[in-house]
Amino acid sequence: MKGIFNAFIGIPTVALGLYLYLLLSRSGPLGYFEFLYTPYGIIIGQCVLVTPIVVSFTTSALESVDPDLRTLARTLGASGLQIDAVVLREAFWGVALAIIAAFNRAFAELGVAMMLGGNIRNLTRVLTTAIALETARGEIALSIALSFILLGIVMSLSIAVSLARRSS
Amino acid sequence: MMMSKIEALDVTKRYDGSLALDRVEVRASYGQVTSIVGVNGAGKTTLLKILAGLDTPSDGKVLIAARQVSPEELRAHCTMVFQKSVMLGGTVYDNVAYGLRVNRTPGRDIPDRVKSALEIVNLDGFEKRKARKLSSGEQQRVAIARALALEREVILIDEPTANLDPANTMVIEQGIKQSARSRAVLLSTHNLPQARRLSDRVIHLYRGRVVEEGEAARFFADPHDERTKLFINGELQF
Numbered sequence: 105m106k107g108i109f110n111a112f113i114g115i116p117t118v119a120l121g122l123y124l125y126l127l128l129s130r131s132g133p134l135g136y137f138e139f140l141y142t143p144y145g146i147i148i149g150q151c152v153l154v155t156p157i158v159v160s161f162t163t164s165a166l167e168s169v170d171p172d173l174r175t176l177a178r179t180l181g182a183s184g185l186q187i188d189a190v191v192l193r194e195a196f197w198g199v200a201l202a203i204i205a206a207f208n209r210a211f212a213e214l215g216v217a218m219m220l221g222g223n224i225r226n227l228t229r230v231l232t233t234a235i236a237l238e239t240a241r242g243e244i245a246l247s248i249a250l251s252f253i254l255l256g257i258v259m260s261l262s263i264a265v266s267l268a269r270r271s272s
Numbered sequence: 273m274m275m276s277k278i279e280a281l282d283v284t285k286r287y288d289g290s291l292a293l294d295r296v297e298v299r300a301s302y303g304q305v306t307s308i309v310g311v312n313g314a315g316k317t318t319l320l321k322i323l324a325g326l327d328t329p330s331d332g333k334v335l336i337a338a339r340q341v342s343p344e345e346l347r348a349h350c351t352m353v354f355q356k357s358v359m360l361g362g363t364v365y366d367n368v369a370y371g372l373r374v375n376r377t378p379g380r381d382i383p384d385r386v387k388s389a390l391e392i393v394n395l396d397g398f399e400k401r402k403a404r405k406l407s408s409g410e411q412q413r414v415a416i417a418r419a420l421a422l423e424r425e426v427i428l429i430d431e432p433t434a435n436l437d438p439a440n441t442m443v444i445e446q447g448i449k450q451s452a453r454s455r456a457v458l459l460s461t462h463n464l465p466q467a468r469r470l471s472d473r474v475i476h477l478y479r480g481r482v483v484e485e486g487e488a489a490r491f492f493a494d495p496h497d498e499r500t501k502l503f504i505n506g507e508l509q510f
Contacts, residue, residue, distance in 0.1 A: 172358045179324055179352045180371035180422065190370075194361055272361075 106163050112156035117215030124149050125219045141222035146230070149216035154206035161205060165198020166191065197269045204265050208258050277302045277456035278323060278350065278426045283332035285318050285480075292318045294480045295332070300426065300456040300473075305448060307459045307467040307488070310477035311508055316460040317355075319477065320428045323458065324352040336425070351424045355431035357415040359403040364395065367403045367414050371422045389421035393447045409440025416444060420451050427451060430460045445470055464504060468492050476500045478508070 126132050128140040128148070139145040169191050177187045192199070214232040221228030223237060231254045238247040278300050285293040293315045300306040308316050321327040323334060325346030333340045336349050351371070360367050368386045377385065390396050393413035398406075403414055412432060419427050429448065433441040448457060448470055461467050467474055471488040476497070484497040495501045502508040 170358055172354065172356065173360070175326060176354070176358045176360075177370075177374070178347065179326060179350075180374060180418065181347060181351075182371075182374045186374050190360065 106160060109156040109159040109163075113160055115153075115156075117153060117213045118219070119215075120153055121149060121215040121219030124152065124216065128220065140220060141224060141228060143221070143228055145220035146217050146228060149220040150210040150213075153213065153216055154210050157206045157209055158202050161202030162195075162199050165195040165202065168198060169194045197265075197272070200265055200269075204261055207261065212254060212258055277337060278458070279335040279338075280319065280323060280329075281333050281335065283319070283322060283329045283334065285315070285322065285327070286330045291480050293322070293329070296477070296480070296482055298323075298458075298475055298482065298485075300458045302425070302456050303453060304472035305452045305457045305459055305470045306473045306475065307461055307471040308475045308477055309461060309464065309467050309503070311462060311503065314477040315480040316462075316477055317430050320352060320430050320458065320460050323426070324350050324428050326352065349424060350426040350428055351419045351422050352428040353412075353415050353419045353430065353432060355434055357408070357411040359406075359411055359414065362403065363399060364390070364401050364403050364406070364414055365399040368418045368421050371418060375422065385421045385423070386417075389417040392420055392450050393417045394443045407440075409436045409444075412436060413440065413443060413447070416447050416451075420447070424455065426456045426458065428458045428460075431462070432459070433461075433463065433466065441466070464492075476503060478503070 124145075125140065127134050128137070128145055129135055130138075130140070137144075139148060173190060173194060174187050177190045182190065212232060214236060217223075217228075217230050218233050218236065221230065221233065223229050223233040229237075231250055235247050235250045235254070238244075238250065280296055280298040283293055283296045283298075284291070296315070296319060298306075298308070298319065308319060310316050318327065322329050323346070325343035328343055334346060335341065336346065341349070360370055365386055368389055369382050372382050372385060386399065387396065390398060393416050395410065395413050395417060398410070398414075403411065406414065416429070416432065419429075432444050432448070436444070445466065448459065451457060459467070459470060468488065473485065474488050474491040475485040476483050476491075476499070478499050484491065484495060484500040491500070492504065495504055499508055
């Protein structure tokens with residue numbers, strides 16, 4: 105199962121956007137919900153995009169917890185739920201990494217946001233689609249400014265998590 | 273005769289057809305250190321895990337104070353210290369307090385019990401240190417303190433000083449001796465000098481069977497079984 109999710113981590117966002125577009129478009133099987141070109145369409149697309157990252161990274165984090173920890177917790181009198189809680193606590197930073205990686209992937213990708221959101225001003229325009237639009241318009245200075253904001257947010261989050269992990 | 277705190281009666285353990293323990297009978301009494309000695313693969317760890325309620329016997333039963341108990345009940349009476357000490361994330365205090373917290377010890381009692389347990393293994397003042405940053409000897413001492421803090425009637429200790437330096441070994445042995453004053457301690461070791469120093473009784477396990485047991489002084493001075501004589505002389509084959 106993990107192998108399947110691993111395989112989907114690197115799926116091209118344009119391809120995923122296209123398939124989801126076909127699903128959500130008016131003539132598609134989910135067209136009834138009219139999610140295309142709405143924020144919901146983007147949310148659905150990003151969820152599909154990041155699910156493999158979250159599953160794969162979280163599974164790896166849980167697998168990396170020393171299996172003897174469960175035995176230790178049992179011999180100290182922990183219940184099944186308390187043992188699970190200990191394992192989750194040990195995997196905390198791995199799970200945090202999964203969430204940050206998923207956020208960065210969703211926040212910084214273009215294909216799904218463009219194809220499912222349509223880059224509609226004040227409705228579905230996000231940083232990446234705005235950068236693409238302003239570049240196409242020749243507003244390079246604005247594009248660069250927006251890209252700095254994008255990079256700043258992505259890098260700040262990653263650095264904050266790294267610092268928190270180091271100090272824990 | 274002292275009443276046995278924990279007993280294994282006719283305990284057999286099979287793994288995929290192979291026999292790890294064969295009708296083993298073991299008794300450990302309150303206030304004593306009982307050592308289980310034997311070569312690697314003799315079944316010492318398997319036996320301790322069964323006595324700790326971490327594994328179930330294929331046949332036979334385990335008794336606490338002459339009453340047969342389930343593995344769940346065993347875990348309420350016993351705790352085990354492993355050869356490889358596993359530290360929880362966090363401080364030494366977090367590690368020693370963990371068992372008390374999950375067993376719902378009143379919060380006001382926890383600091384004192386942690387402190388007392390750490391004092392026994394000469395780690396007072398280490399409360400705020402990160403447990404995983406300690407040396408392996410110090411980690412093993414934390415593991416013993418963690419077990420002592422629970423104040424269970426039986427402590428099972430598996431090869432506590434394997435690969436440790438003499439200073440840590442000495443502290444751990446003192447801690448084991450001290451802890452045995454108020455509980456039954458079962459110690460698994462293939463370190464014969466250590467068994468001689470610590471034990472009140474010794475049980476020799478060989479290929480899953482008890483081949484000899486007795487008072488420590490007699491066991492080492494006058495072993496009856498040929499395999500025990502060979503083992504004490506370091507000549508017993510696996």
